[in-house]
Amino acid sequence: MTQPKNSEHKVSMETAPGRAELRKILRQKRQSIPPEDKALLDAELGKQLLAWCEHHTPASLAVYWPIQAEPDLRSYYQQLQERGIQLVLPLVTAKDTALSFLSWQAGDAMTVDSYGIAIPAHGRLVAQPDVLLIPCLGWNAEGYRLGYGGGFYDRTLAAIPRPMAIGIGYACTRAEFAAQEHDIPMDCIISA
Ligand SMILES: Nc1nc2c(c(=O)[nH]1)N(C=O)[C@@H](CNc1ccc(C(=O)N[C@@H](CCC(=O)O)C(=O)O)cc1)CN2
Numbered sequence: 001m002t003q004p005k006n007s008e009h010k011v012s013m014e015t016a017p018g019r020a021e022l023r024k025i026l027r028q029k030r031q032s033i034p035p036e037d038k039a040l041l042d043a044e045l046g047k048q049l050l051a052w053c054e055h056h057t058p059a060s061l062a063v064y065w066p067i068q069a070e071p072d073l074r075s076y077y078q079q080l081q082e083r084g085i086q087l088v089l090p091l092v093t094a095k096d097t098a099l100s101f102l103s104w105q106a107g108d109a110m111t112v113d114s115y116g117i118a119i120p121a122h123g124r125l126v127a128q129p130d131v132l133l134i135p136c137l138g139w140n141a142e143g144y145r146l147g148y149g150g151g152f153y154d155r156t157l158a159a160i161p162r163p164m165a166i167g168i169g170y171a172c173t174r175a176e177f178a179a180q181e182h183d184i185p186m187d188c189i190i191s192a
């Protein structure tokens, strides 16, 4: 058993109840970032995202429409599009499947799906993008991510060929937890 070394949560997360507890802690941490700090962190994340895309020039990129207190990078999506990147947004079609993707351009109308998630109102279903931007409720030093427990991004990353995965997370939600068998690490994590 690992002893706590610093303020991170050194809880053993091998079992589902442990993950549920960690999710609760991380949700509270994220929620308690003051709005003015969050705006600064989001700007820093956005700057890093633009730099990453400048360097890697993906043809297509799955962005996300923030829910709860996820980093909000929406004000950067137009700039990405202006650099020639085709943007898409994720769509949950059924409980135990991988994500599907809908075409979307900055400014396009949005609607809400049956899960309460914002999706493009008139998007077309498109092929899996080259790169996924994945909001992380929590993340660890090995690049593993904790989401909301639906397993949608993990199932999407299990596809062959596998899209590249860029995690987006606040530094204060870095935690220590053990990966589960189905977890697929992020190729990189952009954090601030
Ligand atoms: N911004 C964003 N969009 C996304 C995701 C995401 O994590 N973030 N998804 C990533 O998969 C997909 C949507 N999946 C989601 C799955 C669960 C919950 C959620 O809030 N679940 C509730 C519990 C619901 C229940 O148990 O019935 C919760 O966590 O409180 C949200 C999104 C696609 N779009």
Ligand SMILES: Nc1ncnc2c1ncn2[C@@H]1O[C@H](COP(=O)(O)OP(=O)(O)OP(=O)(O)O)[C@@H](O)[C@H]1O
Residues within 6 Å of the ligand: 019, 145, 146, 147, 148, 149, 150, 151, 152, 153, 154, 155, 158, 182, 183
């Ligand atoms: N490749 C896969 N094939 C089948 N089931 C999977 C796969 N990946 C994940 N799952 C299922 O999804 C469940 C939730 O996974 P996990 O706890 O890692 O979710 P999460 O990554 O936090 O959620 P999300 O990706 O939706 O934000 C797992 O218990 C597992 O049953």
